[in-house]
Amino acid sequence: MSNKTLRIVPLGGLGEIGKNMMSIEYGNNILIVDTGIMFPENDMLGIDYIIPDFQYLMDKRDRIRGIIITHGHEDHTGAIAHVYEELHAPIYATKLTIGLLEVKLKRAGLRDKAELITVEAGDQVKIGPFTVDFCHVSHSIPDCVALGIDTPGGFIVHTGDYKFDHTPVDNWPTDYAKLSEFAGRGVLALLADSTNADKPGWTPSERVIDPGFDKVFSEAKGRILVASFASLVSRMQQVANAAMNHNRKMAFVGYSMRENAKMARKLGYLDIPDDVVVPLDQALQMKPKKVVLMCTGSQGEPSSIMGRLASGRNRQFDLLPGDTIVLSSHPIPGNEETVSRTINNLFRRGANVVYDPIAPVHVSGHASQEEMKLMMHLVKPKYMIPVHGELRHLKQHAQLAQVVGIPAENISVIENGQVIEFEDGKMSLGERVPGGYVFVDGDRVGEVGPAVLREREALSDAGVVFVNMLVNQHSHKLVRTPELVTHGFVYEPASEEFVAGMCVEVERLAHESDGNGDLQAKVEKGLKSYIYKETKSRPLIFAVVNEL
């Protein structure tokens, strides 16, 4: 690698959904794009969320010239505080994105330390040796940008998240001219969003939701509760529009929903008259037909408002007969079951629940196959690197690239940690750097890893049995009946006989060993066989031997 090598180092988002983060490097200069989080999969037991592994950057702190955040969604912003605690550099983003980042940095006590630089779509900014053009793209939150990054090693384009929505909620379509201008400058490589690479056709405009909402609002006889993501700012505007058309007041429910709405209104990205928005406690006093509540919990998270309403555990208010609930989102992959269960429970508690595909109340914010082809034709890259997607999406995006004429050898399907190098305008694979998961579990960041998760999985499979034995220090014989405690294995009130049987077996094993050998190991092994024979289950067994 020479000093003239342009390097692309994907730290997140390639081969998985979420925690998008990338390092773009030339000489001794590093530009970071996005700092997202990822939601844990079902078997990542006890994990709160996942951040990118950026240890690779830890000894290169002084080379980092800037951090660019393409838009305000969690999978691009969520790790900003974790990253900023370690890596200080000016943060560049558009106005709304900066506003949403401020909310996060404030919570982490980092607001005053961070250098936040607001840019506008259309701006060209010099960051070290990089000249970055910010190009407006439409998505499901306002003020998203794609990036044209000119470097001494070549010009690369990063799409961020995008769809080609011709009628976006904020009436600000993608800047096609800028993308064409990029093409005119000669694009060495395109890094493009692959989320929907297996979806044929075009993603419908966000606008298709308006008639869906209109129908729901016309038919609803009581309150309307719309659940969505707290960062889906465009959706807030659409709900507000429907509320105004149908003479309802609107309340934002939940901390992040309220804070984000406040910030978006303050910055002018949400156009809702003051008399339309009411505080929750006021909304709860009004006639049901006069209000719409906008809440979080569209993923059925048990601790969210929607999750609590579904299980009857919400403190401030409960469902009313006649409530209509609109789930204005799709399940994040892995959440399908939780979302289904939430829908069923809301029905069970008497609400009418409206969700896609029952009614058009959500569309994806990401480009489908035909849009991906258009992006490639607009930008005309020499090389193509699919980003932002599971491996199967990256593979499918690569197929599409071939369909539009990019030679197979000019397409790199890579995953996190696989460095790509460009030298004299030629692409090659570079080294591998760490690019895995960093689990956040409570306050612990990166301390809980695969070994601990395997232990949790074993515990979750059949529980645990503790055996406490007291033996004579000379004879090594039991001096009293062993004590057994189980957890997650048997339901003790109904299993006294079985627990007594285990106890007898421990005594038998102790008697058999007769003071010889390792009693702890013998009991753990012997009891394991006994339990498996009786139940075909394998709880973990911990025995302790205390000498008297």
Next chain:
Amino acid sequence: MSNKTLRIVPLGGLGEIGKNMMSIEYGNNILIVDTGIMFPENDMLGIDYIIPDFQYLMDKRDRIRGIIITHGHEDHTGAIAHVYEELHAPIYATKLTIGLLEVKLKRAGLRDKAELITVEAGDQVKIGPFTVDFCHVSHSIPDCVALGIDTPGGFIVHTGDYKFDHTPVDNWPTDYAKLSEFAGRGVLALLADSTNADKPGWTPSERVIDPGFDKVFSEAKGRILVASFASLVSRMQQVANAAMNHNRKMAFVGYSMRENAKMARKLGYLDIPDDVVVPLDQALQMKPKKVVLMCTGSQGEPSSIMGRLASGRNRQFDLLPGDTIVLSSHPIPGNEETVSRTINNLFRRGANVVYDPIAPVHVSGHASQEEMKLMMHLVKPKYMIPVHGELRHLKQHAQLAQVVGIPAENISVIENGQVIEFEDGKMSLGERVPGGYVFVDGDRVGEVGPAVLREREALSDAGVVFVNMLVNQHSHKLVRTPELVTHGFVYEPASEEFVAGMCVEVERLAHESDGNGDLQAKVEKGLKSYIYKETKSRPLIFAVVNEL
């Protein structure tokens, strides 16, 4: 309730996916329809599968006149051995279904005890006071039936699983004439499959898969591995047809796939010449371009062949460069994440993976909305009871029933355990009987319940800490350093300092208590606070105090 009441008692399948089972009763006579299993949801930790709760029938054994199984899929047959161990009655089913039941009963050592009665579609059979007409319906396995059940309390129709496939694989479409004949006899109530009630339009014919397979088989340069369910007999035929068209031999891989194929061929439901089928070891010796392997594991189950291939743990054979894998199934709800991960891992290991929506290699076996409307128009029921679906599907099916003109008050959306009664041709809600989940965990049936699952969830969330203390029996002071064992909480090799800190805290707590009060409770509570303060995690804590 008089002796002339017709009762419908749903024990499974209403409000959930799977474990279909229903009791139909008149006077002292009971007819059971289906005995299925359900797959555990992601938070049913350690559970193998779920069977219906049929305790309600346990004191009514002598009234059971028969058990009818509508077709050979697991969610209708899987609990047959559990049911038959407790409730003895003749089992009625069509030839293929009987064959597949025999495989199950044999494994459970019940084959010789069970009275299996083979019926044919078109047959009319008297079972106690019930006269049952078996009506052929198309689905994704041959030999499925709907039931016309004439009782002294009225005539009811149960659809079983169905789709209106005009070009089914076995060329045997649904018996529309019989359904119309049912209508002519006057149908009191229709119990109809709701699985796809939120899918608009018509479900495509199974036949649409043929061109999908043809394309895959034309393009594949190496082996082809098709993954599907072991009971999807129609799919086996389609793979065999493609194999013959493309000069490949076919091997069935995995016990249940092999046994079911053997049974279906023996009974004439699979038409595959002997020279097309080869044993696996022979297939593995052949040129890759000459074979197709039909395996289980389309749900990504880690212990299945596909799951083992994806993680590189399959013993008999591994993936080869150039392998094409076809996932000919959709994820069962809740399995989406596992299936995605399996696809990604298969790609990662070099295979080309083909799946819906990338290519049309699977269609649903269940009716969509327009077919549901057709079923209601054909059968012309007075009352309508949606069955077989989550609550949201039942609700949606009820909406469709209203659209085709069934009055809202004649539609009952009920869940498992809610009895429906008909007296003088009038429907009303009856009592509630148990209808919940019976978990099967290893050998234990119904012993592991919600309490144990809650314990497993707590263990899986943050693990466990075990504290072993030895105190002087007089002074109650510690006589040695407490012993701490953790599991699923911290990674001990990297956390020596933290574990030592916990130990010091236990000593401090013991010292503070100074022989007064309940040391065990004090340590459990105090250590919990300490750990939460340090980590924001809440492992379970078990302390034992041994007196010396």
